[in-house]
Amino acid sequence: MSLWSRLIPMAILAFGACGSAVAETIGVAPDQPLQGVLDRAADGDVLELAPGNHNGAITIARRVVLSGQKGAAIVGNGQGSVVTVSAPDVTVRGITIKGSGRDLQSMDSGVFLQKTAERALIQNNRFEGNLFGVYVHGASGSRVERNVIEGMRDIRLNEAGNGVSVWNAPHVTIEGNTIRYGRDGIFTITSSKDRFINNRFENVRFGVHYMYTNDSEVSGNLSAGNHGGYAIMFSNRLKITGNISDRDRDYGLLFNYANRSEISGNHVIGGALNNGGNARDEAAGDEKGMMPEPRSAEPAREGPQKCVFIYNANHNRFHDNWFERCGIGVHFTAGSEGNSVTGNAFVGNRNQVKYVGTRDLDWSKGGRGNYWSDNPAFDLDGDGIADTAYRPNDLVDRVLWTAPAAKVLINSPAVQVLRWAQSQFPALYPGGVVDTRPLIAPPPKPTASERAP
Template identity: 50%
Template sequence: MPAFFRIHSLQRAVLISAAAFILQTASAAVINVSPQDDVNATIARAQAGDTLKFAPGVYQTKIHIGKPLVLEGPADRSAEIQGDRKGRTIAVHAPDVVIRNLTVTRSGLSLPDMDAGIYLEESAERALVEHNNILDNSVGVYLHGSKDAMVRENKIVGNAELRTNERGNGVTVWNAPGAQVVGNDISKGRDGIFSNTSTHNTYKNNRFTDVRFAVHYMYTNDSEVSGNISIGNNIGYAMMFSDRIKVFGNIAVNSRDQGIMLNYVNHSQIADNIIYRADKCVFVYNANFNDISGNYFENCAIGIHFTAAIEGTNLSENSFVQNENQVKYVSTRFLDWAEDGRGNYWSDNSAFDLDGDGIGDSAYRPNGIIDQIIWRAPVARLLMNSPAVSIVKWAQAQFPAIMPGGVTDSKPLMKPHQNSVMPRYLQIKDDLQKIAEKEKSQWAGEATVQGGPSQ
């Protein structure tokens, strides 16, 4: 076909599509719905593009949406769609559906059946779920293949009567390329966001409390986790079996196990995160060719614990502040954690900076022979104050050649690196601690009643 005719055909197709959109928009109706109405019958009569306006009240029904519609409640979310504890309260089977300003409750509680407050199936492309209260369901919002869906600024609270592992996730994303979860407040679920077998996703500016993992990543590539806040959860950000991800600008406070976990994560950027108080600020297992920089790790039992391979990884300009053990690395390999003449800040480093260039004049070594002995045989702690241990430590300081391998920072920083999140963190730090203490007391109550929280 000549180029002229191809261009002409393309222009005609664009004009036809635009005309169809204008006609659909012009003919869209606003349909008022009250609690006495049959909602599904109203949906059946509605035309694509119509808006269903829900009056305040309780709608004891499950809703199935098979055409592009807008379901909108009052701004105060006083229209409640209440399920019957079976299946999905709202199920979406069409593209371009909007669900806004509703309260959605009482889905079924079956995890194998994928029960959810709002369920978006594969055909629900470009769905928008925003400004809703999604309460007392199994999974709050389930994105099951719904490409380019957006879940935005909802309050999602799970069923607190269930044990943690019996609950659904706040948001589950399965094979939903381009989907975004932004600005939600998620609590009392199993995981805040569970992302599995997906790509090009964004999970941003969410807040998580009383969940197992704030963000749980499995086989999710080329995606972003940024600006989130995790308070008092088992793990803040558990990233597993994923490549080319960006984890930056997140905060995790009072994590019971780990602030960040990297398990088989490769070619990724972990930057400008703040982890305060955890068993391990960050745990790295077999994660290679990553950039771990500009993070702030404070007041953890272990600042960073890594094992298995860690090839090709840049670890620089991080701040390790008042951690009981700054580094745990059991290996005979020598690693230098400095990049382009800049290493990391270590709060227990007593080096001098005589030339005032901000870099310590001597290398920092966080671990020695005694550390490795204790890691392999914890009972050896009984000898920590013995003369023999003191002699070994003195010998290592005088003769670095007898060091057993491990981490060296040849260019340690003299001041903590100020990352981009620190000003915001300092403003909200006290409030986060209050919330964390409250969540801690709730978990203690669960341990008393149920014999301990599920792990």
């Protein structure tokens, strides 16, 4: 048999095989069993849900696209996850997903991505009243983009799930989502090389909560009126840039055992909040531990108490951030060493720095320090650097930290004389933070990047 006579039948066979594998678009009506349609689908098929409620819970075990027309919803039965994905390269988009169970141990979710669901795309969906919105459980390379995720509201904080949870899933991107209600907006643990960018967080405990996640990025996010903005714990080599914390209650940025990271271009805003944007009403939250609806007529309150809290965080670079109108600009404690703090603006904080330590720290580098709104120094040579060093704390501050009851003496003649003596004899100042090259004018205020509505 000649070579051509052998090749021609093989080519015909291959063409027939390719033709039979062409992906189909399959319409699914609400009265059709969705799981049965998924089980019969082939890799590459597009399943398009018609408007109306489709019954969950379902499991996607094929490489398919599950999309919805306007008004299409998958409604769970109140047990387990509404959508479980076990196949790689699955897309779920344009669907309202609701009705998960409430079992934290089972990680009941709107969409649950198993470890085998690598490179999943969860896009343009609406999640309503699920325990967890999306749970990325080891599914590396997945993306959660432009979703609206609203968790359960009639639940105690210690029983709530997160908007998006990431566990041991490297190269995950969480981008452009709006996340409300629940425990944390995004919670990540034991992961690496992830990107959380341009998300918005409201009515949660922490906007972003990092645990044991390294070599990752948190940038361009907005946390508004939550308990805390960005809690970075036990994580290394991170890029925390361009984020906003807008009147979060307790702190804007928290670093606990976070090392060798770059923190730049962030903006933490304190001041009174009277639009009900906090994570939960204090009276109802403190008495019942519940998460009620936000109120438009809530009494004004101050927030946050601390723009930045740094606890045993080492060898980080804090530069070109704005920290304004907080109770404390920076609370710096627990032996944090080797940090560079330059080019930042500390504006209108009641206490610019609370430093709990005995070492002398110079917060300037390369001839450039920080801007301090309460620094009365002059710049006679016009080089943009104040002519005298700035010290945010004195002996009176140290006494007040260790003995708060001494506040009753703050306006006494003895305290005023002590502060005058320190200003005349700098050697009387205690060890602590000093900025030897303070800026005479603030650096440019960080501008917000485009974010999810």
